[in-house]
Amino acid sequence: MTQIKEKINKIATPEMKKKFGYESDFAIPKILKVVISVGTGSFKDEAKKEAALKSFIQIAGQKPLVNKAKKSIASFKLREGMPIGYSATLRGQRMYDFLDKLFSVTFPRVRDFRGVDPKIIDETGNVSFGFREHIAFPEAAGEDVRSAFGLGVTIVTSAKSKEEARELLRLIGFPFSKKE
Numbered sequence: 001m002t003q004i005k006e007k008i009n010k011i012a013t014p015e016m017k018k019k020f021g022y023e024s025d026f027a028i029p030k031i032l033k034v035v036i037s038v039g040t041g042s043f044k045d046e047a048k049k050e051a052a053l054k055s056f057i058q059i060a061g062q063k064p065l066v067n068k069a070k071k072s073i074a075s076f077k078l079r080e081g082m083p084i085g086y087s088a089t090l091r092g093q094r095m096y097d098f099l100d101k102l103f104s105v106t107f108p109r110v111r112d113f114r115g116v117d118p119k120i121i122d123e124t125g126n127v128s129f130g131f132r133e134h135i136a137f138p139e140a141a142g143e144d145v146r147s148a149f150g151l152g153v154t155i156v157t158s159a160k161s162k163e164e165a166r167e168l169l170r171l172i173g174f175p176f177s178k179k180e
Helices: 003-020 046-060 092-109 162-172
Strands: 031-039 065-068 083-090 127-131 151-157
Touching: 003 092, 003 162, 031 046, 031 092, 046 083, 083 092, 151 162
Parallel strands: none
Antiparallel strands: 031 083, 031 151, 065 083, 127 151
């Protein structure tokens, strides 16, 4: 069992029950999925797109969905149907493994990291943040730095409010900044 899953079962469930007065364990907010996405529209070179795909597969642990342009935009030299990015939805054990790696390895590797601002939680309890360079992930350590790309991560919860989501994430070890 991963550390995140243990924290949810042993720490978050009783704490959330006590703080918000839930009657049942099923009413307690859970992490439903993690969505990872990357845009490769700026890469002109096909070799860079292939390197980005290879790195993305290593980071996500699964083959991504290819995102295609919905319409043509001449000023961007973009045609309808061209691949412009990748995304992967993680659930179950892969999701917990990714969150473990994110909290314990990736965030500490980011230069000048002082925590994530708690204001990034939206009204429905989801958290979205990004990385400027994918080399913060340990799988990309030996990769070619010239083809570095940014990626976005969204953690989707079943929380009904910002406060519930913030408390759930705080209890499982999400690195919020101290300026709350």
